Amino acid sequence: MAKGKYEEWLESDNLILLEGWARDGLIDEQIAKNIGIKRQTLYDWKKRYPDISDALKKGKEVVDFEVENALLKNAMSGDTVAQIFWLKNRKPSKWRDSRDRTDKQDRLLDAQIIKAEFDAELSKAKVEQIKESDNDSIDNIVIVDSWSDENE
Numbered sequence: 001m002a003k004g005k006y007e008e009w010l011e012s013d014n015l016i017l018l019e020g021w022a023r024d025g026l027i028d029e030q031i032a033k034n035i036g037i038k039r040q041t042l043y044d045w046k047k048r049y050p051d052i053s054d055a056l057k058k059g060k061e062v063v064d065f066e067v068e069n070a071l072l073k074n075a076m077s078g079d080t081v082a083q084i085f086w087l088k089n090r091k092p093s094k095w096r097d098s099r100d101r102t103d104k105q106d107r108l109l110d111a112q113i114i115k116a117e118f119d120a121e122l123s124k125a126k127v128e129q130i131k132e133s134d135n136d137s138i139d140n141i142v143i144v145d146s147w148s149d150e151n152e
Contacts, residue, residue, distance in 0.1 A: 006045050006052075009035065015055040022059025031056070 008014060021031050032042040046053040074082035087095040 005035075005037065006049060009045070010049060010051055015051055018052065018055040019059035022056045023062045024059075025063055028056075 009018065018031065021034060026034070028042055029039045032039045035042065037045075046056065071082050071086060075086045084095075088097070
């Protein structure tokens with residue numbers, strides 16, 4: 001009786017080869033081509049034969065660790081893109097993009113923006129009043145600030 005093609009790939013030497021291809025960064029489609037099967041057949045083998053699935057996972061884990069280490073090294077050396085990527089994925093509650101905010105967070109952010117705009121306009125008005133003042137002393141300048149510390 002003829003051996004099924006999958007059986008030869010369950011042998012230890014071929015499992016090591018599968019692991020090596022995965023470690024080298026080959027995707028499943030490329031690995032399937034190397035074996036001489038369709039990608040879907042490889043997916044089926046991975047579901048049916050844990051040894052094949054484990055060999056591919058083991059190979060990919062090595063590369064994933066290397067990439068993680070390289071990303072961390074770049075982030076620590078000042079690569080801002082790497083830093084942003086790291087923070088958004090490692091601390092998503094604090095660093096994830098605004099699309100993940102709640103309605104309450106959106107309202108708070110809107111209020112903070114309005115306050116910042118108001119504070120900027122108030123500062124401009126104070127500067128203009130100082131410029132227009134004939135008096136050298138700024139002690140006489142009074143501007144009512146409706147956004148006092150009590151409102152914060």
